[in-house]
Amino acid sequence: MSTATRSRIDELLAIMARLRNPDGGCPWDLKQTFESIAPYTIEEAYEVADAIDRGDHAGLRDELGDLLFQVVIHSRMAEEAGLFDFDDVAGGICDKMIRRHPHIFADRSYTDLTEQMVDWERLKADERAARGENDTSALAGISRGLPEWQRATKLQKRAAQTGFDWPDHRPVLDKLLEEVDEVRAEFDAGADVERLTDEIGDVLFVVANLARHAKVDVSRALRSANAKFERRFRAMEKIAADEGRELSSYSLEQQEELWRRVKLQ
Numbered sequence: 001m002s003t004a005t006r007s008r009i010d011e012l013l014a015i016m017a018r019l020r021n022p023d024g025g026c027p028w029d030l031k032q033t034f035e036s037i038a039p040y041t042i043e044e045a046y047e048v049a050d051a052i053d054r055g056d057h058a059g060l061r062d063e064l065g066d067l068l069f070q071v072v073i074h075s076r077m078a079e080e081a082g083l084f085d086f087d088d089v090a091g092g093i094c095d096k097m098i099r100r101h102p103h104i105f106a107d108r109s110y111t112d113l114t115e116q117m118v119d120w121e122r123l124k125a126d127e128r129a130a131r132g133e134n135d136t137s138a139l140a141g142i143s144r145g146l147p148e149w150q151r152a153t154k155l156q157k158r159a160a161q162t163g164f165d166w167p168d169h170r171p172v173l174d175k176l177l178e179e180v181d182e183v184r185a186e187f188d189a190g191a192d193v194e195r196l197t198d199e200i201g202d203v204l205f206v207v208a209n210l211a212r213h214a215k216v217d218v219s220r221a222l223r224s225a226n227a228k229f230e231r232r233f234r235a236m237e238k239i240a241a242d243e244g245r246e247l248s249s250y251s252l253e254q255q256e257e258l259w260r261r262v263k264l265q
């Protein structure tokens with residue numbers, strides 16, 4: 001790391017220290033806690049992903065800065081509590097990356113990427129054991145703080161490492177149709193909310209599995225679908241505005257016709 005880079009990091013840490021200084025610091029920053037900041041940390045990570053999806057490299061630089069600032073504020077609050085500081089965070093990830101890449105920093109070698117990933121999981125299990133965690137399940141260590149789409153995929157990948165997996169996408173598609181039929185049956189039976197929650201959850205879990213078999217990032221796919229819907233809906237609103245009307249003044253049939261027009265465009 002260059003001296004200039006280190007000086008900018010030190011400057012950032014000094015800015016955070018000043019913001020959190022009880023004597024003249026920022027009232028908003030001073031009242032924050034790990035819990036209150038956590039949602040912002042998640043939001044900034046998603047904004048990084050959004051900038052990548054849009055190919056906005058200038059925006060990506062800014063969003064990565066915002067995400068780095070989240071690391072800095074968490075580290076500062078921990079330092080104030082006597083837990084750890086920013087250097088401890090940086091040192092911890094350096095040590096972890098060296099430990100988890102023995103083929104780069106030690107004398108281990110792998111025949112292919114699959115063998116490397118299997119050893120990666122073993123190294124992570126060793127780390128959990130060293131911390132005194134005694135959960136030996138293949139599903140151990142999957143964070144409950146992950147977005148549920150991502151957690152579903154991780155659960156499925158771990159299970160697949162034991163051989164518990166479909167051979168390809170075809171039985172997954174069959175399972176998806178089966179689960180949709182079960183949702184339909186619940187609606188026909190009176191649409192009990194708890195039962196529908198259970199059955200719709202099954203549908204979503206199978207969709208995540210289908211994406212995994214297709215090697216599609218399910219979160220990215222959903223972000224793309226959201227962006228597509230927003231783009232088309234805003235186009236519908238513009239058509240309505242050009243006609244001097246509010247979209248809500250159209251009947252559902254008229255709105256569906258607008259939707260079809262937008263799709264053709």
